[in-house]
Amino acid sequence: MPTIKTPIIPIRQTFVKIKGEPEELDYKAICVFAATGFFWEDSTYWKYQKVLRPGTINEIDEDGYLLSSKPWFKWYYKPQNQSFDASLKQYEELFEQIVDEQIGDQQAILPLSGGLDSRSQAVALHKLGKQVTSYSYSFQDGYKEHQISQQVAKACEFDFQAFEIPPNYLWKCIDELAEINQCYSEFTHPRQMAILNELEKMSGVFCLGHLGDLLFDEVGKNKKNADLVYIKKNIIKKGGFLLANSMWKSWDLDGDFESYLDDLILKSLRSINIENKSAKLRAFKCLNYVPRWSSINLSVFEAAHTITLPYYDDRMCELICQIPEEHLANRKLQIAYILQNSHEVAKITWQDQKPFNLTNFHKNKAPYNLPYRITDKLKRVLNEKTGRKYIQRNWELQFLGKENEKQLESYLFSQDFKTFLDASVVKEAYHKFQNENQVYYSHAVSMLLTLSVWWSKLDKKKVNF
Known part of the structure; x- marks a missing residue:
């Protein structure tokens, strides 16, 4: 009888069967999928099939049925009474330790963007003396994000390749993408599919920065609404509610879609015993959105090479539970880390604050901008x-x-x-x-x-x- 312990943030879905559940499509779960772009909690396309939840220990029988499941980790918020410099030191030491352990003596493949997560990784990889192949992509006729990435690569002395995402590529690879993600995420977000063949030619393991922007920032900045209203506003995609509601009615499902979704959200919120609003909303996203959306799209990278994810490490999640929220807000820790370890990289344009960088982004307001x-x-x-x-x-x-x-x-x-x-x-x-x-x-x-x-x-x- 196998035992499976899931990470705090699972990288992959582990499917199990549930005894007593009918082998029928779960139309209600599919409606939620249509509205938000991801399946919630442990739901799948089927009533009898579920996904193991994050941070749990699970007993599975030989036929793949779930016998028992109990949590080994629950999100919490117990901030240490410490200075910002102390938090920065904790983050720096753990981040670099994880990157060093995950990459070892292998070549790192680093996707670079104009943001902070991959830039932080670039600084760490350079500081640790790793061999790195980096790349970036831009949309054809879009903002040339790769121009920022190339400057970061040059500052860190990395090899670099620039790619352009062309029109119409999806139809050539849609069957392959469906096989990769099993249709658990929609097809237009993983733009790396357009260059999958080029990625396969590279040597090494991916060092991916997913989750950094959620862990190292305040969640729900200036939030005035109740948690339910805020979450619905942020997770229901534009046009998603209309589609889900129409699907719900066409299938003549019991009740109404909005009430069903509200109950799902409230149930998940009640299971999180955290008073701090930002920490609670972060935990909510880490239990639902991250493993059922962000992680799904990791499968495209994994189709080319082994993937490593510093921010997914259990130790990083534990650290976040103990760092004061005011130290996490506004990306302060990541910014300080880059400034402290590479002033040259810090002076390269930050895409979210363009044309400003990490040394002067506070000027991104009138009349300076x-x-x-x-x-x-x-x-x-x-x-x-x-x-x-x-x-x-x-x-x-x-x-x-x-x-x-x-x-x-x-x-x-x-x-x-x-x-x-x-x-x-x-x-x-x-x-x-x-x-x-x-x-x-x-x-x-x-x-x-x-x-x-x-x-x-x-x-x-x-x-x-």
Whole structure:
């Protein structure tokens, strides 16, 4: 009888069966998936199949049925009475220790962005003397994020490659992506699929910065709403509620979707015994959003090479529970770490605060930022007048244009998909995407595409309608 102990933040989903549950589709869970982009807690497409929860010890029988599950870790908040410098020292020592242990004497493959997480890793890897291959990508006709990344790589003396994410790539690899993520995440976020072949040519192990922005910042800044309202506002995707509500009604499910979702959120919140609002909301995300969304997309990296994740380490999660929230807020620890260990890297543009960097980002306000804002606005206006669309999101490259529309509609309106979801639901969401607000309804269209691909690959003999 195997025993499985899950990490505080699981990297992969571990599926088990539940005795007594029918082998039927879990339509309610699928509605939540459509609204938020991820399955909640331990839910899957099926009622009888679940995913092992984070931070638990589980007994499984030989047939894959879950016999028992009990937590070995619960999120808490017990801040140490210490100075910021003491917190910084704790973070620096543990972060570098974890990076050193995970990479060892292997070559590190570091995806670089214009933000702080990968920049922190770059500083640590350079300080530790690791061999590093780095890369970055930008959207075709979008912001050239790789220009910032290249400066970081140069400052740390890393090899560097720049890639451009082209339009229409999704249709060439959609079946492979569905196999990789098992349709547990929609298809337009993991843009690394566009360069998977190039990533496979690299040597080494990935050093990924996922989760850093959640652990090392205040959650719910300036939050005035109740926890339920805040969470719904932040986890329900634009257009997601409309789609989920329409699906719920088309399947004639008991009750109503919003009440069902509210109960899920409140149940999860009640299970977290933390009074500090930021720490509690962080724990909520780490129990739901991170393992069921962020971790799913890690599978694309893992399809190319072994992955390492410093911020996923159990010890890092334990440390966060003991660091005062005021030391975590506004990315202060990460900023101080970079400033202390590489002033050259700190002076490179911080994308979220462009054109400012870690030494002067406090000036990102009027009148200091007016010259940049005016120039940036003029560039955008000029692009619009010349008919050149400025690309900010991956779905714009994959959904817009005649060729994309042809491919997309072949999935959304296939005869096979109509046996799963009423065509009127699909038509309503797609019509709103095309004619009302593409940004608002792009998520709904992406979720419909994901569900269509999942349904097309499903053995219908297993489905109990």
